[in-house]
Amino acid sequence: MAEETREVRGRLPKDLKIAFEIACARLELTQTAALEEAIKEWLKKHESTSGDK
Known part of the structure; x- marks a missing residue:
């Protein structure tokens, strides 16, 4: 069975x-x-640095 997926959207500079x-x-x-x-x-x-705060 195929893995369930979700869409991610965002904006980036054109370059x-x-x-x-x-x-x-x-x-x-x-x-x-x-x-x-x-x-x-x-x-x-x-995740490796989240405990350092």
């Missing part, structure tokens, strides 16, 4: 969005996969 699209194309990676990887890394970083 960053274009750079992201180009990088994904060069890596032959979907934007969804790249965003999932980036969010997981962000969560790891912030």
Whole structure:
């Protein structure tokens, strides 16, 4: 059975969005996969430091 998904929306500066699209194309990676990887890394970083505050 397929994993349930949800949509995430946001706004980025035009230059960053274009750079992201180009990088994904060069890596032959979907934007969804790249965003999932980036969010997981962000969560790891912030979960490991959340107890320090």
